Each structure stands twice: as C-alpha cells, then as structure tokens.
Amino acid sequence: xxxxxxxxxxxxxxxxxxxxxxxxxxxxxxxxxxxxxxxxxxxxxxxxxxxxxxxxxxxxxxxxxxxxxxxxxxxxxxxxxxxxxxxxxxxxxxxxxxxxxxxxxxxxxxxxxxxxxxxxxxxxxxxxxxxxxxxxxxxxxxxxxxxxxxxxxxxxxxxxxxxxxxxxxxxxxxxxxxxxxxxxxxxxxxxxxxxxxxxxxxxxxxxxxxxxxxxxxxxxxxxxxxxxxxxxxxxxxxxxxxxxxxxxxxxxxxxxxxxxxxxxxxxxxxxxxxxxxxxxxxxxxxxxxxxxxxxxxxxxxxxxxxxxxxxxxxxxxxxxxxxxxxxxxxxxxxxxxxx
Numbered sequence: 600x601x602x603x604x605x606x607x608x609x610x611x612x613x614x615x616x617x618x619x620x621x622x623x624x625x626x627x628x629x630x631x632x633x634x635x636x637x638x639x640x641x642x643x644x645x646x647x648x649x650x651x652x653x654x655x656x657x658x659x660x661x662x663x664x665x666x667x668x669x670x671x672x673x674x675x676x677x678x679x680x681x682x683x684x685x686x687x688x689x690x691x692x693x694x695x696x697x698x699x700x701x702x703x704x705x706x707x708x709x710x711x712x713x714x715x716x717x718x719x720x721x722x723x724x725x726x727x728x729x730x731x732x733x734x735x736x737x738x739x740x741x742x743x744x745x746x747x748x749x750x751x752x753x754x755x756x757x758x759x760x761x762x763x764x765x766x767x768x769x770x771x772x773x774x775x776x777x778x779x780x781x782x783x784x785x786x787x788x789x790x791x792x793x794x795x796x797x798x799x800x801x802x803x804x805x806x807x808x809x810x811x812x813x814x815x816x817x818x819x820x821x822x823x824x825x826x827x828x829x830x831x832x833x834x835x836x837x838x839x840x841x842x843x844x845x846x847x848x849x850x851x852x853x854x855x856x857x858x859x860x861x862x863x864x865x866x867x868x869x870x871x872x873x874x875x876x877x878x879x880x881x882x883x884x885x886x887x888x889x890x891x892x893x894x895x896x897x898x899x900x901x902x903x904x905x906x907x908x909x910x911x912x913x914x915x916x917x918x919x920x921x922x923x924x925x926x927x928x929x930x931x932x933x934x935x936x937x938x
Contacts, residue, residue, distance in 0.1 A: 607658060609655040609657055609658015611658070613896045616641055616645075616892070616896075616899070619641065620634040620641060620891055621891065624637050634891045635894045636763050636764060636796050638895035639760070639792075642898020642901070643899075645899060647902065650900075659899050659900060662892050662895075663899075666893045670795075670886045670893060671890075673865065673886040674865075675866040675868075677807065677882060679866065680867065686782070689778075689782055690785060690812040692935060693931045698727045698819060700727075700923050700924050701726045701728075701924055702720075702723045704723075704919070704920050706720075708919050714913070718743070718750060721741075721743055722751045722754050722913060725755035726789055726917060726921050727920075727924065728819055728823060729790065729820060730752075730789035731752050731755070731756070734748060736824050740824050740827050741830070751913065751917075754917030755917050755921070756789075757914060757918075758789065759789050762797060763793050766780075767780075770784075770801050778804075780801045780808075780809070781805045781809040782809075782928070783928050784798045785810070785811070785816065786812055818859065
C-alpha cells in the first residue's frame with residue numbers, strides 16, 4: 600500500500616496536467632497545437648517548482664516511461680495487420696535513406712566541427728533512430744562519457760520541441776495526406792513521445808500511422824548497437840586501449856524494445872474482428888489520453904535552462920542532421936508518391 604502512495608501524487612498530477620492541456624487545446628483554431636504539445640510545454644514551465652517537491656517524483660517517472668508504452672500498446676487494438684504492414688513497408692524505404700543521412704551526415708558534420716566521434720555518433724543515433732532511447736542504448740556500447748550523453752540528448756530534444764509545434768503546421772500548409780504526414784513524422788521526428796505529439800496534432804489517422812512507422816524505426820536500434828560495438832572495439836585496438844573486462848557486454852535482451860511485441864499482439868487481437876468499433880474507439884481515446892499524460896510527465900522532468908546550456912556545437916550538429924533527415928524523408932516520399 601505504501602508503494603502505491605509513493606506513485607499516486609505524481610500520477611494524479613499528470614492526469615490533471617493532461618486534462619488542463621486538453622481543455623486549453625480546444626480553444627486553439629483548427630487544433631494547430633494539440634493537447635500533447637500543451638502538456639509538454641506546461642510540464643516544462645512547471646518543472647522548476649515540481650522538481651523540488653519529491654512526493655511527485657516516482658509517479659512522474661512511472662508515467663513518463665510506463666504509461667507512454669502502455670498507451671502505444673493499447674493503440675494496437677485500434678489497428679489491423681493490413682494497416683501495419685502497408686505503412687511499415689513504405690516506412691522501410693524512407694527509413695533506409697533517413698538512417699544513411701543521420702549517420703553519414705553526422706560523421707561528416709562531426710569531422711567538420713572537430714567533435715569527438717562518440718558525441719557525434721550519439722547525436723546521429725538519437726536523430727536517426729529514437730531520440731533518448733537510442734542514445735541510452737548506444738552510450739554504454741561505445742563507453743561514452745556522461746557529458747556526451749547529456750549533450751546528445753539536449754541536442755536532439757531541443758529540435759524535437761520545435762518539430763512538435765512546426766510539423767503539423769507545415770504538413771497542413773503542404774497539403775499532406777494522413778499517411779504521408781505519418782511517414783514524415785515517424786521517420787523525421789526523433790523521440791517516440793514527440794512523434795506521438797506531432798502525429799496526433801495533424802490527425803488521429805496520421806498519429807496512428809506515425810506511431811507504426813516509429814515502431815518500425817525503433818527496431819533498427821538492435822543492429823545499430825551491434826555495429827557500434829564493433830566500431831568501438833576497433834577504435835580501442837587502433838589506440839592501443841585494452842578492453843575493460845568489466846565493460847558491460849552488448850545484450851540483445853537489454854536493448855530490444857519488447858513493448859513493440861505487445862503492440863503486435865494487440866494488432867493481432869484487433870485483426871480477429873472480436874473488438875467492436877465502439878470498443879476500439881473507446882480504447883483509442885484512452886490510449887491518446889495516456890500519451891498526453893506521458894508527455895506532460897516528460898515536460899515535468901525537463902529543465903529547459905539546463906537543456907539550453909549544453910553548448911553550441913552539439914546543438915548545431917543536432918540541428919543540421921535533423922534538418923537533413925526532415926528534407927530527405929520528405930523528398931523520398933515525393934518519389935514514391937505517398938505525400
């Protein structure tokens with residue numbers, strides 16, 4: 600019972616924040632800024648106050664991690680395999696080019712800025728795959744410094760904040776379809792929470808498509824971590840550095856995003872036809888509200904001043920690579936006719 604009390608205050612706070620964000624968003628013409636974006640921004644504004652009140656900490660952390668993934672898993676009950684496979688197939692084409700851009704461009708920009716390869720690689724991983732999750736997975740593999748991890752997360756996060764606001768506006772201005780926008784957001788926006796916010800700010804259908812694309816993209820974290828493990832070992836040998844016997848070995852079990860499997864299980868259940876349309880719509884509403892809660896929680900744990908103090912070079916690096924990925928994703932879609 601005591602454990603539940605430890606989490607309750609933070610959970611209630613994120614529920615209230617989500618309700619407030621949804622209420623505020625209804626007053627915005629054409630829903631240009633969604634409840635998810637408002638929850639994120641309100642959370643960041645409240646961070647200086649809330650971070651000093653420790654009773655909220657456990658619940659906020661729980662919502663930012665577990666509730667977001669639970670919301671995505673539940674969303675599987677609103678989709679069929681035919682939708683997932685069609686969107687996932689297109690995303691693989693676009694994703695091939697965006698990953699090449701993130702890592703190839705990241706390497707060149709890193710050399711141009713004379714940045715250490717570990718920091719440059721972390722920014723590329725965050726931009727190309729899935730934001731902070733990819734950075735967290737790659738960092739121990741290449742034995743990155745804590746400062747490099749902080750800089751990389753800051754560089755990708757600031758761009759994500761801008762994209763959550765600007766992507767839906769740009770998508771409407773360009774007259775993009777729901778599928779086209781979902782592909783664009785899912786392949787070009789970094790963190791999963793930001794993809795959710797940007798996708799659903801455009802439309803419910805675009806949000807669903809964006810999440811499918813993002814989950815497909817997240818799976819690339821496994822081979823990428825393995826590749827960087829090899830690169831780091833070769834770099835250590837080149838520099839004459841002995842392998843640290845206590846260095847944690849790469850474990851597929853530790854880095855594999857298992858919630859994606861649960862998402863696919865829910866899609867399989869939906870594909871059987873046993874979930875009625877009304878129930879599916881209700882689940883979709885619950886799923887979206889959980890995501891708004893999670894984005895509010897992420898905002899509550901983010902101090903914008905600390906993020907903005909991370910230095911100029913990593914921010915420029917992240918901005919350049921993220922911009923290139925956005926352009927490449929849009930251009931590839933023009934050629935495959937999915938805009």
